[in-house]
Amino acid sequence: MANFEGHITTSTVLGAAYAAAAAYYWPTFAGTTLDWGAVFLGAGLTAVGGLVPDLDSDSGVPVRELFGLAGAFSPILAIPWLRHYHLNPEQTLVVLGAIYLLIRYGAAAVFKGMTVHRGMFHSLPGMVVAGLGIFLLYKTPDLRLRVFLTIGVMIGFLSHLVLDELCAVDLMGLTPKLNQFAGSALKIGSASWSATAFTYLTLLALAWAAWVTT
Numbered sequence: 001m002a003n004f005e006g007h008i009t010t011s012t013v014l015g016a017a018y019a020a021a022a023a024y025y026w027p028t029f030a031g032t033t034l035d036w037g038a039v040f041l042g043a044g045l046t047a048v049g050g051l052v053p054d055l056d057s058d059s060g061v062p063v064r065e066l067f068g069l070a071g072a073f074s075p076i077l078a079i080p081w082l083r084h085y086h087l088n089p090e091q092t093l094v095v096l097g098a099i100y101l102l103i104r105y106g107a108a109a110v111f112k113g114m115t116v117h118r119g120m121f122h123s124l125p126g127m128v129v130a131g132l133g134i135f136l137l138y139k140t141p142d143l144r145l146r147v148f149l150t151i152g153v154m155i156g157f158l159s160h161l162v163l164d165e166l167c168a169v170d171l172m173g174l175t176p177k178l179n180q181f182a183g184s185a186l187k188i189g190s191a192s193w194s195a196t197a198f199t200y201l202t203l204l205a206l207a208w209a210a211w212v213t214t
Contacts, residue, residue: 004054004065010163011050011156012043018152019043030144038145042152045134048073049156052130053122053164055111063108071104074137081139120199122164123187127157129199132206136213143214161186 019042026034051066075096082092120126131154135146165186189196 004051006167007050007054007160007163008047011159012047014050014155014159015043015046015152018046018155022148034148038148042148045073045149046152046156049130049153050160052153052157053126053160055121067104067108067111070107071100074103075099077134077137078139081137084139120190120192120195122161123190123199124161125188125199125203127154127161129203129206130154130157132203132210135210136206 019039022042023034023039026032048066048069051069055063055066078096078099079092082095087095121129131150134153135150138146138149140146
């Protein structure tokens with residue numbers, strides 16, 4: 001299984017490549033240039049996406065860092081969404097602070113109690129759930145920008161799963177062997193039917209919400 005540094009390095013490199021490609025090809029598909037803020041946001045979300053599957057990790061350091069990043073990014077992503085409610089600056093700050101505390105501490109405690117390491121969150125459906133979460137959270141009229149950021153998170157998430165599967169292959173010796181973690185990353189279901197059902201119900205609910213709000 002790849003370590004924290006391996007995952008963040010891989011997803012950061014992918015994020016830089018993805019953002020650079022988007023900036024280069026955006027005028028071809030959209031007719032306008034991609035703002036530099038969106039370029040760096042896409043790169044950053046791709047990098048963070050490479051860490052998201054470790055939210056179910058038993059280790060304290062990755063979970064603390066990930067929920068710290070999630071707590072910092074979530075209020076930023078929520079700003080366009082909050083504009084629709086015409087809040088004054090003081091109200092906006094209160095809501096943003098509440099979002100940070102809810103994600104940094106509340107969501108961390110709930111997530112830790114509900115998940116197990118290498119469970120259904122560490123899966124292909126979990127990748128789609130993460131992408132849909134970004135799509136719904138980043139409220140902007142520009143659908144192409146929302147899709148760009150959503151795909152970035154999913155690319156980073158997928159890089160984590162693929163890297164874990166590659167590290168599950170033991171190349172020492174004449175015949176490659178699979179270790180105990182083989183097949184536990186790139187999966188679409190688990191031995192727990194309740195966890196699998198909950199993940200797919202969450203995916204469907206988010207997909208429906210994305211459809212009706214687009």
